[in-house]
Amino acid sequence: MRVATAPPGPKGKPFVGHLFAFRRDPTGFLLGLARDYGDIVYFKFGPWHAFLLNNPSEIEAVLVTHHDQFVKGRGLVRAKGLLGEGLLTSEGTFHRRQRQLVQPAFHRQQVTTYAEVMTRCTAHLLERWQDGATMDIAKEMRHLTLAIAGQALFHADLEPEVEEINEALTSFMDAWYTLMLPFSELLERLPLPSTRRFQAARTRLNATVSGLVRKRQTQHHEGADALSLLLEARDSCGSEYRLTDRQVHDEVMTLLLAGHETTANALSWTWYLLAQHPDVERVLHTELDTVLAGRPPTVNDVEHLRYTRMVLAEAMRLYPPAWIIGRQAIRECAIGIYRVPKHAVVFLSPYVTQRDPRYFPDPDRFDPQRWTPDAQAARPRFSYFPFGGGPRQCLGEPFAWMEGIVVIATVAQRWRMRLIPGHPVTPHPRLTLRPKDGIGVILEHRKPTSAHSCQ
Numbered sequence: 001m002r003v004a005t006a007p008p009g010p011k012g013k014p015f016v017g018h019l020f021a022f023r024r025d026p027t028g029f030l031l032g033l034a035r036d037y038g039d040i041v042y043f044k045f046g047p048w049h050a051f052l053l054n055n056p057s058e059i060e061a062v063l064v065t066h067h068d069q070f071v072k073g074r075g076l077v078r079a080k081g082l083l084g085e086g087l088l089t090s091e092g093t094f095h096r097r098q099r100q101l102v103q104p105a106f107h108r109q110q111v112t113t114y115a116e117v118m119t120r121c122t123a124h125l126l127e128r129w130q131d132g133a134t135m136d137i138a139k140e141m142r143h144l145t146l147a148i149a150g151q152a153l154f155h156a157d158l159e160p161e162v163e164e165i166n167e168a169l170t171s172f173m174d175a176w177y178t179l180m181l182p183f184s185e186l187l188e189r190l191p192l193p194s195t196r197r198f199q200a201a202r203t204r205l206n207a208t209v210s211g212l213v214r215k216r217q218t219q220h221h222e223g224a225d226a227l228s229l230l231l232e233a234r235d236s237c238g239s240e241y242r243l244t245d246r247q248v249h250d251e252v253m254t255l256l257l258a259g260h261e262t263t264a265n266a267l268s269w270t271w272y273l274l275a276q277h278p279d280v281e282r283v284l285h286t287e288l289d290t291v292l293a294g295r296p297p298t299v300n301d302v303e304h305l306r307y308t309r310m311v312l313a314e315a316m317r318l319y320p321p322a323w324i325i326g327r328q329a330i331r332e333c334a335i336g337i338y339r340v341p342k343h344a345v346v347f348l349s350p351y352v353t354q355r356d357p358r359y360f361p362d363p364d365r366f367d368p369q370r371w372t373p374d375a376q377a378a379r380p381r382f383s384y385f386p387f388g389g390g391p392r393q394c395l396g397e398p399f400a401w402m403e404g405i406v407v408i409a410t411v412a413q414r415w416r417m418r419l420i421p422g423h424p425v426t427p428h429p430r431l432t433l434r435p436k437d438g439i440g441v442i443l444e445h446r447k448p449t450s451a452h453s454c455q
């Protein structure tokens, strides 16, 4: 298959194209393509025709206007090895039906009921913190968001399993990087150490999810969380639509993993940036001390924590947890003036577009003031898309905002973090954008400046 009118792009090596350059430094490679070749770039990704889009209107076309010409990219399809046919990986009518089913657990009104769980889990975590202690804040945030997802979505206490679950997830993330490559179907059949690690991780995570579902099936539970919606699913006409055990399992696995890993990254990068920007931290503290006056945040405080929200938005601009979104053309179509062949891979990268100086001048600077309503309204909608868009837009977005704001507010009221000197912090783009060797911090206790402090 040949591209008739190919957009500009680098000349790749025969057969592998730019596969190795991409693998070596994915974000650097994509940033370089956008810088050197513009808004629509063509390159070879192994045997596949690949396009990188860096223009908000074309990004919108793929995610929203012409979404039906694309399916999820290979990266997520290959994640089916762990997630099965869950919301993230399924397509078509099945996906639409599942989404409708789970949606009520994420309606704004329902999400407000999770705020209390979020504050409680965070307060519990902070009980262990000590002034002057050093820790990997990325690991700490993964533990926290896993505990919150378990409690809020499934009423499950995952605390005793948190270490093991996170280890298994890390093995999966490393294996995924190989799984998304061409020919990985062959590699997967070989008894390589990475394959064995992936299989062990899958067995471990399957055990958690099965245990969680089994427990609910044998115990009475009051209230509607995501698990009860799945187990007592009825379609919109009221007729009963039961999911198979496998389908329930796959959705729980998807929500558990999608629902904690991304938020943990968003929070980790937020602490990393705040530790380097005392000026921003000061404004944040002033807001927290004024709005909360030393008490824990409640759902009613969230709308008043405007600067806290701006800090989180800006952290997700610089370090979007879902740093790349892939699609594959199901038929020949057009993007801009270019023909996109059937099966071509289309990459959209929040990491690249959100660092474009046309929309974010001095793009590497951490500046929450970019998120005032006026500044935001002056930019095109898809210059910032950490949660994707269109029918596959992140289902958990309201949950993620609520969780991010509540956790930042609860932690930053009492604690500051300083980076451990000499501990290198590097983004590690895999299925999500994790920090490579974590983020080493030194904890510093702080007292809210309000006279109404409750402790």
Ligand code: HEM
Pocket (backbone or CB within 6 Å): 072, 087, 088, 089, 099, 254, 255, 258, 259, 260, 262, 263, 266, 320, 321, 322, 325, 326, 385, 386, 387, 388, 389, 391, 392, 393, 394, 395, 396, 397, 399, 400
């Ligand atoms: C900062 C946190 C988060 C970020 C940055 C994020 C990002 C994303 C993105 C970019 C997508 C779309 C992927 C695509 O179009 O290929 C997505 C989908 C999804 N996310 Fe999130 N997410 C976050 C938190 C959450 C949470 C907390 C949950 C659940 C509790 C969740 C559940 C999902 C689900 C189920 C989908 C699939 C939706 C569908 O295809 O219908 N996410 N997320």
